[in-house]
Amino acid sequence: MAVKELEKFYFSQTAIKTYLTCPLDFRSRYIDKLIWPSGYNKTEKQQAQIERGQVFHTLANRYFLGIGSQEKVEAGSEARDYLERLKDYLPVEAGIRYLPEYELRYNQDGVRLMAKFDLLYIDSENGEVIIYDWKTGDNQPETSYYQKDIQTILYQFILVEVGERYLPADFKPGDLKMIYWNPNYPEIEVEIEYSKKQHQENKNYLYNIIEEILELEYAEYAELTPGDKCYRCNYRPICEGEQPEESPVVEDDLDLDLDWEMLEEIKFYN
Amino acid sequence: MGQILKIYKGPAGSGKTTILKDKYQELAREVGTDRIMVLLQNAPSVRDWKNNLQLKKSGPLNIFTFFGLAQDQVRTYWPEVYDIEGLPVDPYFMNVETAHYIMTRIVEQRRDKKDYFVNLNSTSNSIAVQLIDNLNQAALNLLNMAELEARLLDWAADDTDKGKIFKEAILLMNQYRESCHDHFVIDYSLLIKLFFRLLKTDRYLKRLEESYDYLIVDELELTPPAAQKLIEYMLSVTQDSFMAYNPEGKINRFFGGNPKLAEKKFFHQAEIEELTEFYGASQEAVDFAERIKGRVKASSGIHRSGARNLEGSQKLADSSEYIEGRISSEFRGDMLGKVADEVIRLVETGVEPGDIGVIAPHLDKVLEFTFTEKLAREGLDIFNLLRSKRLIDIPYSQALLTLAQLVYPAWKLRPDFTSLQQTFVLLLDLDPVRGAILAERVIANEYRLPEIDQQELRERLGFKRFEEYNKLQAWIAEKIEAEIEVRDFFQQVFVEFLAPLSPDEEEIIACRQIIKSFHKFAEIIEAYNITDGNRIGKYFISMINKGTLAAEILNEPGQKIRDKVIVSTPYKFITSTLVDSVEYLFLLDTGSQFWFSGITKELLNPYVLSPQWNQQANWDDRIDRSLKQDQLLDNILSLIRKSSKGIYLATSLFDSRGIEQEGELVDWFI
Ligand code: SF4
Numbered sequence: 001m002a003v004k005e006l007e008k009f010y011f012s013q014t015a016i017k018t019y020l021t022c023p024l025d026f027r028s029r030y031i032d033k034l035i036w037p038s039g040y041n042k043t044e045k046q047q048a049q050i051e052r053g054q055v056f057h058t059l060a061n062r063y064f065l066g067i068g069s070q071e072k073v074e075a076g077s078e079a080r081d082y083l084e085r086l087k088d089y090l091p092v093e094a095g096i097r098y099l100p101e102y103e104l105r106y107n108q109d110g111v112r113l114m115a116k117f118d119l120l121y122i123d124s125e126n127g128e129v130i131i132y133d134w135k136t137g138d139n140q141p142e143t144s145y146y147q148k149d150i151q152t153i154l155y156q157f158i159l160v161e162v163g164e165r166y167l168p169a170d171f172k173p174g175d176l177k178m179i180y181w182n183p184n185y186p187e188i189e190v191e192i193e194y195s196k197k198q199h200q201e202n203k204n205y206l207y208n209i210i211e212e213i214l215e216l217e218y219a220e221y222a223e224l225t226p227g228d229k230c231y232r233c234n235y236r237p238i239c240e241g242e243q244p245e246e247s248p249v250v251e252d253d254l255d256l257d258l259d260w261e262m263l264e265e266i267k268f269y270n
Numbered sequence: 271m272g273q274i275l276k277i278y279k280g281p282a283g284s285g286k287t288t289i290l291k292d293k294y295q296e297l298a299r300e301v302g303t304d305r306i307m308v309l310l311q312n313a314p315s316v317r318d319w320k321n322n323l324q325l326k327k328s329g330p331l332n333i334f335t336f337f338g339l340a341q342d343q344v345r346t347y348w349p350e351v352y353d354i355e356g357l358p359v360d361p362y363f364m365n366v367e368t369a370h371y372i373m374t375r376i377v378e379q380r381r382d383k384k385d386y387f388v389n390l391n392s393t394s395n396s397i398a399v400q401l402i403d404n405l406n407q408a409a410l411n412l413l414n415m416a417e418l419e420a421r422l423l424d425w426a427a428d429d430t431d432k433g434k435i436f437k438e439a440i441l442l443m444n445q446y447r448e449s450c451h452d453h454f455v456i457d458y459s460l461l462i463k464l465f466f467r468l469l470k471t472d473r474y475l476k477r478l479e480e481s482y483d484y485l486i487v488d489e490l491e492l493t494p495p496a497a498q499k500l501i502e503y504m505l506s507v508t509q510d511s512f513m514a515y516n517p518e519g520k521i522n523r524f525f526g527g528n529p530k531l532a533e534k535k536f537f538h539q540a541e542i543e544e545l546t547e548f549y550g551a552s553q554e555a556v557d558f559a560e561r562i563k564g565r566v567k568a569s570s571g572i573h574r575s576g577a578r579n580l581e582g583s584q585k586l587a588d589s590s591e592y593i594e595g596r597i598s599s600e601f602r603g604d605m606l607g608k609v610a611d612e613v614i615r616l617v618e619t620g621v622e623p624g625d626i627g628v629i630a631p632h633l634d635k636v637l638e639f640t641f642t643e644k645l646a647r648e649g650l651d652i653f654n655l656l657r658s659k660r661l662i663d664i665p666y667s668q669a670l671l672t673l674a675q676l677v678y679p680a681w682k683l684r685p686d687f688t689s690l691q692q693t694f695v696l697l698l699d700l701d702p703v704r705g706a707i708l709a710e711r712v713i714a715n716e717y718r719l720p721e722i723d724q725q726e727l728r729e730r731l732g733f734k735r736f737e738e739y740n741k742l743q744a745w746i747a748e749k750i751e752a753e754i755e756v757r758d759f760f761q762q763v764f765v766e767f768l769a770p771l772s773p774d775e776e777e778i779i780a781c782r783q784i785i786k787s788f789h790k791f792a793e794i795i796e797a798y799n800i801t802d803g804n805r806i807g808k809y810f811i812s813m814i815n816k817g818t819l820a821a822e823i824l825n826e827p828g829q830k831i832r833d834k835v836i837v838s839t840p841y842k843f844i845t846s847t848l849v850d851s852v853e854y855l856f857l858l859d860t861g862s863q864f865w866f867s868g869i870t871k872e873l874l875n876p877y878v879l880s881p882q883w884n885q886q887a888n889w890d891d892r893i894d895r896s897l898k899q900d901q902l903l904d905n906i907l908s909l910i911r912k913s914s915k916g917i918y919l920a921t922s923l924f925d926s927r928g929i930e931q932e933g934e935l936v937d938w939f940i
């Protein structure tokens with residue numbers, strides 16, 4: 001993709017986060033499209049952790065879609081435990097609208113954004129709207145981290161802007177919460193409130209970042225590199241001609257395969 | 271429940287897709303994207319729709335190909351698809367290359383016992399491809415195995431040898447299908463079957479009903495009966511539907527598309543809006559195509575000898591101004607030379623090279639060589655639509671494969687001289703001469719990178735990249751030593767050697783296509799517990815060498831060819847998204863029988879599997895011939911409509927082998 005094609009690109013939280021971490025990393029991934037297969041530079045244990053996370057997301061999606069017979073599936077005991085904990089945590093109730101794996105896109109003023117929510121929970125009767133996000137990492141979730149996280153900013157912003165069709169009639173930003181939940185810590189709920197003021201701040205923040213990215217020339221990405229994150233970065237062979245040290249599992253690894261799938265063309269005939 | 275079914279009917283370029291896109295956006299603003307299902311015919315169209323939407327806000331985009339939708343739904347509702355314990359979390363979806371591999375193994379194992387296919391000379395691979403195609407065609411036509419068998423036996427009629435072969439074929443197809451079920455591995459035909467399993471349940475239909483209000487279908491004429499069945503289901507659960515239909519778009523009729531059935535099923539319940547204005551082709555081209563059609567159709571009955579059959583009908587004669595020129599020679603070489611001269615002349619008069627198409631039913635080396643040579647002298651290039659997309663032609667993917675062959679000597683595959691040379695040129699930044707010297711040294715050293723000291727490198731090889739060479743040598747040795755898995759190997763080469771060389775987008779995609787495809791391949795092989803040792807790698811490489819591995823994505827739609835003269839076969843030219851239309855079209859070898867491409871192979875006959883097959887009839891030469899002629903007419907009309915200023919007809923009395931050309935196409939243009 002040429003730099004100018006970024007104008008058609010919908011920025012996801014992974015893309016913005018990548019840019020914030022290292023603009024050169026962003027350029028390699030989204031402009032040069034050098035996307036590594038997800039297994040690269042991961043130990044077997046890490047690979048297993050990623051797979052477990054993916055399996056859990058699949059099971060959770062099917063649970064909220066009301067697809068029965070999940071017990072027929074051999075998901076591995078850990079992922080199955082996760083599902084059981086999820087069922088205890090959030091039993092499906094009548095009168096609530098559950099939209100799992102739901103994608104919304106925003107395209108205004110030259111700013112294109114997208115979010116894929118793990119779950120949108122809409123209780124029209126009580127005016128309650130929650131964005132749920134499942135995390136499956138080993139670390140205990142911290143409110144302070146997620147409060148400032150680009151995912152929170154982006155997801156709350158998009159839902160308020162784009163979601164009117166799904167939201168209760170007299171919905172206000174203050175009615176929205178975002179909750180991060182990790183089945184490894186089922187008791188902990190990281191809950192982030194929202195407000196009109198926050199919404200305006202988020203809008204400014206997102207607009208600024210996207211504007212900044214869209215104005216960059218190809219060469220300028222390199223000038224912005226922080227340089228101190230390289231030792232564990234997958235692009236180290238390119239930037240520094242050296243192998244990266246073992247890279248940690250980040251939740252975003254779950255998304256990377258999507259980029260692969262998009263490229264796959266299926267041929268039926270000879 | 272359907273309220274309105276509206277079908278926009280018009281030729282290519284009449285703006286049908288634009289109308290549908292506008293309709294989609296209008297509805298999306300009203301009810302939301304999630305309430306609308308869009309069915310398109312191929313993945314590039316899906317990408318195009320998604321990328322060019324002008325919606326300020328949108329929800330999930332339910333824009334699919336029939337296959338993409340089936341895959342999405344079978345994956346999502348997977349636990350409801352099979353009523354057995356022990357399902358994997360997701361099914362394994364098998365690409366066509368892997369399906370061929372699995373089927374080839376089954377055929378080979380059987381043939382080793384020397385009791386099946388005794389009188390068939392075809393390779394096991396070619397038999398496997400035909401068996402898979404049979405399954406696919408059957409699925410597209412909604413036939414089960416018993417019906418497929420019945421149709422094949424119909425085709426065999428009284429020929430007992432043939433009947434025996436078909437029975438054997440059915441047994442192997444069943445065996446293959448069983449093995450797919452056993453391992454939860456889903457290929458194209460099984461996917462359709464499983465999707466219909468879902469569609470037949472009330473629970474699933476209710477979900478569809480709750481999810482969608484509108485249906486939009488583009489290129490209805492290309493839909494196979496299975497997709498039409500889905501459309502029927504959708505019509506029963508949605509409110510309004512909007513579709514586009516091109517009455518001339520019959521080109522993939524024998525790849526499952528069934529325009530006649532579509533008309534029969536949907537037209538009577540639809541409001542049809544005819545679009546008569548069009549933008550693609552010129553009016554002259556369309557008029558000319560119509561005259562050809564009228565002329566061929568007017569000669570009634572089944573044509574056995576073209577010239578005689580066209581006797582009664584009016585000759586094109588005066589009304590053939592669209593024919594810009596006729597080139598004929600006794601010998602083919604002369605004819606090709608003259609065509610090349612005319613192409614050069616056109617360019618000299620200001621026609622863009624990309625506005626000239628040279629179409630021959632069979633692109634042989636002689637043709638390509640003559641053109642490349644003659645045009646190169648004038649600084650012109652050709653773009654062969656058939657050959658442009660092989661992964662192996664891209665140095666980066668070639669390097670990936672060459673290194674694999676060096677690291678896995680047990681495959682007993684040897685990279686050829688050129689591959690080695692080009693790989694060194696790329697990886698070590700050498701000039702071609704030094705690349706060649708190094709390639710020779712490696713071959714002489716039995717495909718191991720030789721020890722070369724620094725002085726020798728400087729003196730004999732004259733390159734400074736001592737460290738680079740050493741690094742490569744050490745890297746290969748290390749990988750051989752570590753017996754690294756192939757799937758990891760490909761990605762390591764890419765990351766560690768190729769990506770740092772700043773490949774462009776096409777090169778990256780080519781490499782990723784290989785890595786991705788091998789991953790898929792390895793996943794299925796694992797699911798099957800096949801321990802084939804060397805075979806997998808070997809098979810994989812040969813697949814790429816033969817160009818069977820899908821590489822269509824290398825050229826995104828939108829990148830049209832402008833600066834090269836296009837050379838192609840008819841089908842490729844008509845279906846290519848790289849060329850919208852050209853000004854001048856040269857139809858070569860109009861006397862050749864190759865223009866009449868048959869639709870049948872020894873084990874495959876799409877016609878007898880289609881709903882049009884009349885079970886009372888017997889397959890005979892008459893039907894075969896008539897179908898071939900219909901197909902040719904469709905091809906010719908589509909070709910002409912992809913031109914705007916005129917066509918040239920070129921023929922020679924003798925073909926390249928010195929055999930007289932007697933095909934009847936030549937007579938159509940008299
Ligand atoms: S290696 Fe360093 S500079 Fe290069 S992409 Fe990674 S973090 Fe950025």
